[in-house]
Amino acid sequence: MGPGLLGGSMLMALRAGLPGAHLRAWARRPEAAVELTERGFADLASTKLDDVLNGVGLVVLCTPVETMPALAAEMVTLQSVVAPDCVVTDVGSVKETVVTALEDVFARSTYRFVGSHPMAGSERAGLEAARPDLFQRAACLITPTLFTAESALTTVRAFWSLLGGRVLEMSPEEHDRKVARISHLPHVAAAVTALAALHEDPSAAACAGNGFRDTTRVAAGDPALWTGILLENRQEVQASVRAARDLYNELLAILENVDDRALHHFLQNAKTLRDGVV
Incomplete structure (x- = not known):
């Protein structure tokens, strides 16, 4: 159907x-x-x-x-x-x-x-x-x-x-909690990255490599479809976006303090978690 x-x-x-x-x-x-x-x-x-x-x-x-x-x-x-x-x-x-x-x-x-x-x-x-x-x-x-x-x-x-x-x-509840983090948040993150990277200077797209393409690929999805998905699961999506916001704030503080050890630790944690994805 x-x-x-x-x-x-x-x-x-x-x-x-x-x-x-x-x-x-x-x-x-x-x-x-x-x-x-x-x-x-x-x-x-x-x-x-x-x-x-x-x-x-x-x-x-x-x-x-x-x-x-x-x-x-x-x-x-x-x-x-x-x-x-x-x-x-x-x-x-x-x-x-x-x-x-x-x-x-x-x-x-x-x-x-x-x-x-x-x-x-x-x-x-x-x-x-x-x-x-x-x-x-x-x-x-x-x-x-x-x-x-x-x-x-x-x-x-x-x-x-x-x-x-x-x-x-x-359970349906566990599904929504998990999928908000491994599917809905990545879509939001891709959209935010595309907007932050290209909104003020769309010509920067001519310089894009595979990293940008891979990171933002899902942002090209159907906006009407994703509007329905994000609103239907809005509570769990909000929780995952808040978690991402806190990590962005942590990263900003690390960069402002020029803390190379903390930055390496931040990136290493991300790599370790990503390496565990099948």
């Missing part, structure tokens, strides 16, 4: 890894549905939910997080057409608000929902950026709650494993 970069890559990976599956895609725009069919992404693609949902056993929501509850509510009105105990998961970058909202919507239906979030993506968007290996070795975070059916959880684990992901499980 919503075949952009993640949805398109998912369809490509499923086509390769599960060749017997009948794949369907729902798109908001008719031209997107036509492209999906013509390029072989899906066996059926449509803007009509009832056509796409008819008989399906697994649905993956790949729309922006703020649109998921309304889409889920529309799905509930069509629950009679899906397979019994149809499993629903999502790819949302925020979990606590999304899982709470979707569990509430699906509680009055035959759907069985499990929240999830693959740590895969790109600053690029749309089907043209999709690739079948996007989820290979990516951390795929599953966020079950007390309301999660064990059989649905088993299905979602198997799904992300099939796509090549490294499955990790945690």
Whole structure:
């Protein structure tokens, strides 16, 4: 549901890894549905939910997080057409608000929902950026709650494993706390770096090397998408930004005092932590 970069890559990976599956895609725009069919992404693609949902056993929501509850509510009105105990998961970058909202919507239906979030993506968007290996070795975070059916959880684990992901499980709250620091903060930091570096002198971009490109790459992501993500997880994002602010203040003090030992220690700590990233 919503075949952009993640949805398109998912369809490509499923086509390769599960060749017997009948794949369907729902798109908001008719031209997107036509492209999906013509390029072989899906066996059926449509803007009509009832056509796409008819008989399906697994649905993956790949729309922006703020649109998921309304889409889920529309799905509930069509629950009679899906397979019994149809499993629903999502790819949302925020979990606590999304899982709470979707569990509430699906509680009055035959759907069985499990929240999830693959740590895969790109600053690029749309089907043209999709690739079948996007989820290979990516951390795929599953966020079950007390309301999660064990059989649905088993299905979602198997799904992300099939796509090549490294499955990790945690609560929605823990997810939002961790992802604010390892995904949302880096996006904010990239945006701040791009603004600080180029706002007063855009011509400095001509001097940019790989360090600047690597550091600011994600700042090229869709502003509309990231506005929704940052606002949905704003409390945890604020906490991570405050932590970054404190470290910037520490660094400023070190530079003002020309303290080479403290500066080396600061940079060494950062290197040690970064070296531990798989």
